Amino acid sequence: AGNRGPLSRQVRAAAGGERVSVLKTPKVKAGSGAAPVGTGCSPALSPLTAALCLGQxxxxxxxxxAALRDRLLSAVVSCFKRHGAAAIDTPVLELRETLMGKYGEDTKLIYELQDQGGELLALRYDLTVPFARYLAMNKITNMKRYHVAKVYRRDNPATTRGRYREFYQCDFDIAGQFDPxxxxxxxxxxxxxxxxxxQLGDFVIKVNDRRILNGVFAVCGVPENKFIPACSTVDKLDKVPWEEVRSEMVGEKGLSPEAADRIGEYVQLHGGLDLIEQLLQDPKLSQNKLAKEGLEDMKLLFEYLTLFGITGKISFDLSLARGLDYYTGVIFEAVLLHQENEHVEEPVSVGSVAGGGRYDGLVGMFDPKGRKVPCVGVSIGIERIFSIxxxxxxxxxxxxxxxxxxxxVATPQKHLLAARLKLISELWDAGIxxxxxxxxDPKLLKQLQYCEDTGIPLAAIVGEQELADGVVKLRDVATREEVDIPREKLVDEIRRRLEP
Amino acid sequence: AGNRGPLSRQVRAAAGGERVSVLKTPKVKAGSGAAPVGTGCSPALSPLTAALCLGQxxxxxxxxxAALRDRLLSAVVSCFKRHGAAAIDTPVLELRETLMGKYGEDTKLIYELQDQGGELLALRYDLTVPFARYLAMNKITNMKRYHVAKVYRRDNPATTRGRYREFYQCDFDIAGQFDPxxxxxxxxxxxxxxxxxxQLGDFVIKVNDRRILNGVFAVCGVPENKFIPACSTVDKLDKVPWEEVRSEMVGEKGLSPEAADRIGEYVQLHGGLDLIEQLLQDPKLSQNKLAKEGLEDMKLLFEYLTLFGITGKISFDLSLARGLDYYTGVIFEAVLLHQENEHVEEPVSVGSVAGGGRYDGLVGMFDPKGRKVPCVGVSIGIERIFSIxxxxxxxxxxxxxxxxxxxxVATPQKHLLAARLKLISELWDAGIxxxxxxxxDPKLLKQLQYCEDTGIPLAAIVGEQELADGVVKLRDVATREEVDIPREKLVDEIRRRLEP
Incomplete structure (x- = not known):
């Protein structure tokens, strides 16, 4: 996609005027900064220090x-705004009832609060269910929103892989009845x-449709009540080989070996427009109404993605199933193929960094009359990207x-605190x-050292001579060049020097 | 303070290139937008809609x-950054033990979570205690940080006055041993x-020092174990007249009537440098070591505030006490005197919009060896400002x-979806x-109406003729002027038009 204005503008704004990539600059030498932070309690800690721990x-x-995270979130939000989304915010605390019956067996991972005198509250598990609750509660049938906020899951943390119990989600969703x-x-x-x-390196976005998947199950002879278990088994194909998936289908999920073999022929397929055309001609699948609808929409999707010029990174992949129950149509998931600078022969998947899909039934679950609001959305896996x-x-x-x-603002001699306070106040008031x-009475060397340690580019030095002359000595910290600037021109000169 | 660069810059960045005040522009006509939102459950709701409610x-x-809040928070963060603060983030969930014994009788307002298999967790009550825990845990003795995040209090909500159970705090704190x-x-x-x-209207920042207040209590004959109750009674002087405060002191708090009268003579005083000088000459108060230290520091503080040019808005006010136990030195609180555009004879206080002070003992409470890290900080009452x-x-x-x-991106005829998709993709890729x-096939009128409803300044129109000519019709929504722009110059022309 090349150079995109807003990302660099956003990052430049976040970095205070300098045009930088999220990672590369401005930088200071390593080793000069705050200490790294432990991630939990060691069992050996004395009772005295127990309150120094963090929750698991x-x-x-x-x-x-925090600085890296801010830049990353800014870049994501900048893209969401580029696509015309408005922000909303919902409470971290939701009524327990709102969250129940939405996450299948993961419901056990919801953090519950103590009874607040009749109010049963829980911490939000994701941003999608609160969004659906918000739409239904306010009878909104048409909205494009983004939401960047923390969610909570009482999961087994795997902190080395960037999996925490408290983590950010970055969601963009489009709600409303539109053309397909x-x-x-x-x-x-x-x-x-x-x-x-x-610039995370090479990636691929896998796309599928729940209707196609359900159509495959149907034509392979899976009874409808086994669609969801079959789906969750297929979802493992990105981690384990087909043989294992097949044996789970036949063993645990009770599918017939013949059905499993037939499913295997479909779900190992992936490709592009050619594969869609091929499946539209498939004598069995094309007879299934749902599958046909899904395939025709998939063809339309590829047409639009071609106009966007991004089909090079898109793979129609029949093994993609996605965990959540509420998807009803298109589903997708982006995986990084390998990390930049790792010279590997075969690109290896390092896991999902974004995912989403269409959920046309969720809002209706919150409406007293069951009125549906079709939705499609995407969630960026910011924690994994942050880890990388x-x-x-x-x-x-x-x-x-x-x-x-x-x-x-620095002074080279003693007894000049008043001069520093006066000058810094002028700079703050001018927005510097x-x-x-x-x-x-700090030593000049200490003051200059502080600039180098923290990456401050300029020092404004006022000594007795400068005060007498009505000037300020402006020092470029990197080059050590010093120039006397008339006091009244100082602000303009600083602005000029810091222009991108 | 006049025009300060970064605020307007920040707001301009948040508003997408236009230079605006937090409130005034860009605007669209009222009535075109999302519905307002209820603030809780009505008891008359049917069980079916129960899950549509929010927690109290x-x-x-x-x-x-959300847009107004974002601009407000951006303006505050911009000021914190102007003063060289770094951001940190701490979890919403803290161990219960961390929060216990820090908030006096308000401890009962802490939200507790259900037992997580041996982990007793609670939602943070403020950002100050987590900051102190963070400093102690990481043995940091020197730091300037800001933190903008939500905190939780199981208080009686008074939503009309902007008091909620979940609300934002915006804190700036300086930790470290420095010159006074x-x-x-x-x-x-x-x-x-x-x-x-x-631009919230006229305001005053009241300043006092816990050491001066304790010195006053001491010279008025209050026993040391009654300093804290006396302090919390004095704190009510901004809401009730002295007579009521006096009767609470004598009645509930058990002070002698003579002590109360003597306290009354002091705590009704307020002024500036002159008052500090007067109290430094006070035969009783000047003999009290703590009070003398406090008064001398107050004099120094006023000297610095004079250099900053802000004493006009500062009032040394002996009735200011602040609720929290952990303050050890300077305390302050900003109140708005009246709302802009309200033509009242007498300026009326509309309540505190910022507060803070010095807390030199809190970090030591988390250190196994009790090592202290002196701290001073300020919290901006963003919710009340937001309400205003x-x-x-x-x-x-x-x-x-x-x-x-x-x-x-709009089209004037049917069958031009592909043209719109191609053009919008080019714009997104260029950062527009x-x-x-x-x-x-939307109607052109509907497309232009959408621009007016949502404040979009430009429409890029591609019809059959424009496609044939290799141009795009660029329409200024406000003036309705239309100009054909060669396709390859469109991005530059849009950028030029949207320059501030």
Whole structure:
């Protein structure tokens, strides 16, 4: 997708005026910053320090992480805004009842609060169910929204793989009755833009449709009440070989060996428009109404994706099933093929970094009359992307700036605190990002060292001579060049120097 | 403080390139947008719709509110960054033990979670205790950080006055051993900048020092174990007259009438440097070591605030006590005097919109060896400010734009969906914020109406003639002027038109 304006603009804004990639610059040398943070309690800690622990699977984000996360979230939000979405916010606390019966067996992972005098509350599990509740409650039938916020799952944390009990979700959804596949295509375009912009390396977006999958089950002789278990077994095909999936189908799920073999012939297929055409000619599948609808929509989707110029990264993959029960149409999932700079022979999947699909029935579950609002949405797996960027940053030895300070106000002699306070106040009032050391008489060397440690590009130095001359000595920290600037021209000169 | 660069820059960035105040523009006509949202369950609702409710004292933020909130938070964060603070993030869930014994009798307002297999968790009550826990846990002795996030209190919601059970806090804190009053003065400067930038009307920042207050109690004959109850009674002086405060002191708190009268002489005083000088000469108070330290620091603080040019809005007020137990030195609270456009004879206080102070003992409570890290911080009362801005917006009948879309891609005839998809894809890839209607053949009038309803400034129209000529008709929605632009120059022309 090449250079996209808003991402770089967004990141530039987040970084305080400099045009930078999410990762590369501005940077300061490693080793100068806040300490890294433990991720939980060691059992050896004394009772005295017990309150120093964090809950399992939760973590603090020290400044370096918070800065990286902010830039990442900004880039994602920037893309969502580019596509015309409005923000909404919903409470972290939902009534327990709102969340029940939406997540299948994962319902056990919901965090429940103690009884608040008759109110049974729980922490939200995702952003999709609250969005559906919001639409139904306000009788909204047409909306394009994004929501970036934390969700909570009492899952077994796997912190090394970026799996936590408290984590961010970044969701974009389009609700409303529209002509088929136009919003669905936009969701895929969004995934493509974000993964391209973040330069995460090569990726593929797998696409399927629940209707096609259900059609396959039907024509292979699976009874309808076994569609969902069959679906969740197929979903494992990206991790285990077909033989294992087949034996689970026949063993645990009770499918006949013949049905399993027939399913196997379909779900191992993947391709593009050619495969869609081939399946539309398939004597069995083309007779199934649902499958035919799904295939025709898939063809339309590919037509739109061709106009968007992104079919190169799209794979129609019949093994894609997605875990959640509420999908009703198109489903998709983006996987990174390998990490940049890893020279591997065969591209290896490092897991899903985005996913989503169409859920036309969820809003109706919240409406007293069951009125449906068709929805399609995408969720960006920001935590996994964050882990990848963090590891990459660590490997590079670079360190992101955690502040945006442009100028340090410094003095070279003693008894000049008043001069510093006066000057820094002028800079703040002019909108310049400025700091000074909180000491009455700091050594000049210490002040300059602070600039180098924290990446401050300029120092504004006022000594007795400068005060007498009505000037300020402006020092470029990197080049060590110093120039006297008339006091009244200082703000303009700082702005000029910091222009991108 | 006049025009401050970063606020307007920040708001401009948030508004997508246009230079605007937080409130005034860009706007669209009222009445065209998402429905307002109820704030809880009506008891008359049927069981079927029960899951459509929200927890008590929580609320959704529909797009118009979310957009206003985003701009407000951006303005506050922009000020925190201007002062060189780094962001951190801590979990919403803390161990219950971390929060116990920090909030006095308000501990009962903490939301507790159900037992998570041995882990007792609670929702954070503020951002200060988690910050102290973070510093102690990571042995950090020196840090300037901001944190903007939601906190939770099982309080009686008073939603009309902007009091909710889930609400945002915006905190800026400076931790470390420094020369006296330099960081404290910066916190007051920050309050002054934010309240000035947001144009909330006239305000005053009351300042006091816990050491002065304790000195007053001591010289008035209050026994030391009654300092805290006396303090919480004095704190009510901004709401009730002295007579009532006095009778609570003597009645409920068991102070002698003479002590109460002597306290009354002090705590009704307020002023500036002159009052500090007067109290430093006070024969009783000047003999009290703590009070003398407090007064000398207060004098130093006023010296620094004079250099910052903000003493006009500062009042040294001996009745200011602040509720929380953990303050150890300077305390402050900003109150709005009246709302803009309300023509009242006497300025009336509409309540606190910011507060903070010095808490030198809190971090030590988390350190196994009790090592102290002195801290001073400020919390901006964003919810109350948000309520004020929201009411003002409502009264004006204006409506904030909830999206940042710059261009609607439209077609004037049927069978041109492919042309729209191709063009919008080009715009997205060039970083232009663009939308189109999700219909195959929408009417041109409907497309232009959508621009007017949602405030989109430009429409890029491709019809059969434009396709044949290799141009796009660019329409200014406000003026209705249309110009044919060669396709390859369209992106540049859109950028040029949207320049601030």
């Amino acid at each position: 699977g939760t973590r603090d984000h020290p400044p370096a992480q 596949m136009i919003p669905d295509a936009e969701c895929l375009k969004i995934v493509h833009e974000i993964l391209s912009d973040l 960027l963090e590891q990459r940053l660590e490997a590079s030895g670079e360190k992101l700036r955690t502040t945006e300070t442009q100028v340090l 990002k400025a700091e000074m050391l909180y000491k009455k | 004292g929580t609320r959704d933020h529909p797009p118009a509110q 009053m330099i960081p404290d003065a910066e916190c007051l400067k920050i309050v002054h900048e934010i309240l000035s930038d947001l 801005l929201e009411q003002r917006l409502e009264a004006s009948g204006e409506k904030l734009r909830t999206t940042e879309t710059q261009v609607l 914020k663009a939308e189109m209607l999700y219909k195959k």
